Amino acid sequence: MKKSQLTKENRTTLIISLGDPAGIGTEITLKALGSKNLNKNIKPLLVGCKDNIHETYSKLIKHGIDNIPDPNKLHIIDIPLENKVIPGIVDKYTGSASFKWLLNATNILLEGKANALVTAPISKIAWHKAGHKFAGQTELLGKLTNKKTSMLFTAISPNNGWRFNTLLTTTHIPFNKINDTLTKELIRHKLDTLLNFCRKFKEKPSIQIAGLNPHAGEEGKIGMEEQNLIIPILNEWKLDNPDIKIIGPIPPDTCWISSVNAWNGASIKNNAPDGILALYHDQGLIPVKLIAFDEAVNTTLGLPFVRTSPDHGTALDIAGMFKAREKSMVAAMNNALLLSQ
Numbered sequence: 001m002k003k004s005q006l007t008k009e010n011r012t013t014l015i016i017s018l019g020d021p022a023g024i025g026t027e028i029t030l031k032a033l034g035s036k037n038l039n040k041n042i043k044p045l046l047v048g049c050k051d052n053i054h055e056t057y058s059k060l061i062k063h064g065i066d067n068i069p070d071p072n073k074l075h076i077i078d079i080p081l082e083n084k085v086i087p088g089i090v091d092k093y094t095g096s097a098s099f100k101w102l103l104n105a106t107n108i109l110l111e112g113k114a115n116a117l118v119t120a121p122i123s124k125i126a127w128h129k130a131g132h133k134f135a136g137q138t139e140l141l142g143k144l145t146n147k148k149t150s151m152l153f154t155a156i157s158p159n160n161g162w163r164f165n166t167l168l169t170t171t172h173i174p175f176n177k178i179n180d181t182l183t184k185e186l187i188r189h190k191l192d193t194l195l196n197f198c199r200k201f202k203e204k205p206s207i208q209i210a211g212l213n214p215h216a217g218e219e220g221k222i223g224m225e226e227q228n229l230i231i232p233i234l235n236e237w238k239l240d241n242p243d244i245k246i247i248g249p250i251p252p253d254t255c256w257i258s259s260v261n262a263w264n265g266a267s268i269k270n271n272a273p274d275g276i277l278a279l280y281h282d283q284g285l286i287p288v289k290l291i292a293f294d295e296a297v298n299t300t301l302g303l304p305f306v307r308t309s310p311d312h313g314t315a316l317d318i319a320g321m322f323k324a325r326e327k328s329m330v331a332a333m334n335n336a337l338l339l340s341q
Contacts, residue, residue, distance in 0.1 A: 017105040018048030023314025025120025031326035034068035087320025095126030116306040116340040135172035155292035205274035209248030256287035294327035
C-alpha cells in the first residue's frame with residue numbers, strides 16, 4: 001500500500017477495532033474520542049457492534065461522563081454481537097466478535113482505505129475458546145499480512161516531551177523457550193528494527209541492550225549467553241553501524257534506571273538511550289508499565305500500515321464500572337496518526 005494511493009482524508013482516518021466486548025475497549029475508545037488531548041485531525045472509523053457502542057454510550061452518560069461523542073455522529077462498521085455480553089465475563093462469543101472485528105479492520109487497511117489501525121485490548125483466552133489459536137493480535141496481523149513483526153512500546157513523557165522506546169526481542173512465548181529462540185539473526189533484526197524506528201525522531205540515536213542473565217552473566221559466572229551470543233553480536237553490529245552509540249549487555253535490573261530519570265526530569269534526559277532492546281516480553285514490559293503505564297503505546301513494526309494499541313489489557317475486573325482511564329488509548333490514537341504521516 002503506497003501513501004500516494006490514499007486520499008487526504010484517508011491519511012487521517014484511524015480504523016479502530018474495539019477489542020473484546022466484555023472488556024473496556026468500547027469505553028476507553030469513546031472516552032478517548034472525547035478527550036481534549038486527542039489530535040483533532042483524527043477521523044475515527046470504528047469496527048464493532050453498533051448496538052453495543054450505543055449501550056456503552058448511554059451507560060457512560062448515566063454515570064455522569066458526558067464529554068464523549070454521540071455514536072450517531074460516528075462512522076461505524078457494524079458487525080453485531082451474536083449473544084448478550086456480560087461485562088467482565090469472556091467466552092467464545094466475545095472472542096469470536098473481537099476476532100471478526102480485527103479481521104474486518106485489517107481488510108480496510110489492506111484495501112488502502114486508511115493508513116493506520118488502533119486496536120483495543122482483546123482476551124487471548126476468549127480467542128482460544130472461539131477456536132483462534134493465536135498468541136495475540138500482533139501474531140494474527142503478522143499472518144494476515146505475511147510480514148515479520150516486532151513489538152515496540154513507545155511513550156512521550158508528560159514532564160518534558162522525551163520519547164521512551166523499548167522493543168521486545170521475543171514476545172508471547174513460554175519462558176523456557178526464550179533461550180532457544182534467541183538467535184544471532186533474530187537479535188540483529190531487532191537491533192536494526194529498533195534503530196530504524198528511533199531514527200524517525202533522531203538522526204543518530206543511542207541504543208542499549210539488556211542482558212539475559214542476572215548481572216548480565218557476570219562474565220560467564222551466571223550464564224554464558226552474554227559471552228557466547230550477545231556480546232559477539234553487538235561487536236559485529238557496531239562495525240556495521242559505527243555512527244550509532246550502543247551499550248550493552250547491561251544488567252537487566254539497572255538497564256532502565258536512566259530512562260526513569262529521563263522520564264521524570266528534563267535536565268538529565270540526554271543521558272538516557274533513545275531505545276532499549278529487551279530480550280523477552282516481561283523483561284521489557286515490567287519497566288515500561290512501571291515508568292509509563294498510562295502513556296505507553298504498543299506499536300507493531302513491520303506491517304504495511306501503522307498499528308498501535310494501549311499498553312494494557314481488557315481490565316475485566318473493572319469492566320462495566322466505567323472507571324477505566326483512557327490516557328493510553330489517547331496516546332495510541334495520537335501516535336498512530338503521527339507515525340502514519
